[in-house]
Every structure is written in C-alpha cells, then in structure tokens.
Amino acid sequence: MARESESVRHAGGRFASVLDAGDAASHYVPDNEFYSVVAAILRETDWTEPWLVGLLSFHVFNVIVALFARRHSTFQATYFCVLMVLAYSTEHLNKWAVDNWQQFSAKAYFDVHGLFISTVFAGPLLLTSLLFVVVWMKTAADLLVKVKRAELRTRARAARSDGAQTAAGASSAGSGSQSIATNAESKKSQ
Template identity: 45%
Template sequence: MMDLRSAFEDHIKQLADLILKLSSELRSGLRPAYDNFMGFFHAIDWTEPWLRGLMAFHVALLIVAILSRKHINFQMFLFLLALGGVYFAERLNRILGDNWRSFASQNYFDPHGLFLSSLWSGPLLVTAIVILINSLFSLCYLIVRWKRAELRHRARLSQNKQD
C-alpha cells in the first residue's frame, strides 16, 4: 500500500511539474506572437483605398453568404469561388508583387505570401467555413425531412394493410 501511495505522489509531482512548465511556456510563448502580430498590424497603411476595398469585398462576401443561406446552389457557387480565390492566391501574390507601384504605397507582397494569406486567403477561408457549416445544417435538415417522409409512408402502408 505504501508503494502505491509513493508511486501516486511521484506521479502527482511529475504532473505538477509538467503543468508548471507548460504554463510558463505559454506565458512566454504568447508574448512574442502578440508582438509579431502587432508589428504586422502597424506596418500596414490601413488608409490605402485598395485595402479598404479589399476589406469591403470580404465583408460584402460574408454578408452575401449569410443572407443567401437558404439558396444551396448559390452557396455552392460562393464556396467554390472562395476556394478558387485561395487556390490562386500564390499567382495573385506574384502578379501583385510585380505591379504594386500602380496601386500601393509600399510592397506588401513578400515571396512567402504572408500578407496575401492574411488579408486575402484567411477571410475567404472564413467565408468558406461559414458556407460549409450552413451546408451541413441544411443537409441535416434534409435528412430529417426525408426520414419523416419515410416514416409517414410506412405508417400509411401499414394502415392500408390493416384496412
């Protein structure tokens, strides 16, 4: 019994040490990420017209996706459009990187595509996820309707057999 108790206490001590290490890493690990995000945020000139237009486009696309939630075919078109935009993001980054002087005050389009991933692909993926979740809810609703119709049909058949 004493061996079991000492093994249990050792296990609790190890678990407490792991939790302390994890919490200290999380506390120190989130600060650099926050600093990097704030540096990225402040490096962008949010008053540029093309950036405002891009943000307005994403907001409008999300609103259209939410308002058209009962039109499944249109939603699938928007879903494919959003995923197509993400697919062509690398090419778009290259084209915009070559021609940034014609519309921007600085070159935001690095070879790794961080800027375009954050401000183009990220919002498109959020819209695609909203559409996907709506499609799953619609599918669940259709399955329930189908099952109810099947049960009503079986009830009519059994009632006709009894008559």
C-alpha cells in the same frame, strides 16, 4: 518591438527567417509564433489605404452574399467555386504584388512567402467558403431529418392500414362464415 515590427513588415519577420533557413525541418513554425507574426502584420498595416479599404469591403460583401444566398444552392455552388479560384490565385497575385506594390500601395506589405496576402486576402476567402460549407451541412442535416420524418410517417400509415385491413379481414372472415351458415339455414327452412 520596433525592430520586430520593421522586420515583419519588410521580410515576414521571424516567420521569414525560419523559412529562409533552408532545410525542411526548419519550416515548422509553432502556432503561438505564427499568431504573433500575423498579429504584428495586422497591427502594422495602414488600413486607411484605398486598396485595403476596397479589400475589406470585398470581404464584407462576400460574407453578406454567403448569408443571403442560403436558399439558392446553385448560386452558392457557383460563388463557392469563384471564391476557391480566387484563393488558388493568391500565389500568382502575390508574385505580381511583390513586383508592383508601388503602383497601388504606400508600403511594401508583400513578401515572397505570401504571409501578408494569405492573412488579408486568402484567409478571409477561405473563412467565407467555410461559411458556405457550414450552410450546406445544416441544409443536409435538415433534409435528413425531413426525409426520416417522412419515412416514419409512411411506416406509421402502413402499419395502421395493415392493422385496419387485418382487423377488417378478421371481422369479415368471421361475418362471412356466419353469413354462410345463415344462408345454409335459410335454404334448409325453405
């Protein structure tokens, strides 16, 4: 276990050895193995380091912003784009961190494959972005229901007014013919 933890911390463990094998078929990592490597990384990380505390605070802040910005679609779209740009820049950030980890960290967490940074930086960003997408889908569903109800109300009003006009037209047509007959009789009697 200690040997596996050491290799996970410094070289990405079994995940890195699979990727180092070279051929395209060796890049497949079974889900259970991937999750065990990620769990080992999370277990071996010293979460009291200031930069990791700041990173966790940043992710909590992102989730809070996503929850409180539910009714501000322009802000949501802008913030979503910012999160996507940050997730996209993960590869470049990892390259920098591999070379300069001594400046901000006590341990060399970063590997050339980017498993650590994907786990603690890009993964939470993508989950927060997914939260935005879920909020947008709920908003779209609510709007669809609202539009459909308005359409049904409009159809019901139109049907009632058409029914009332048809009934009024039929009764006025009937009373109109009666009034014509009454007028003709009154002219005869005069």
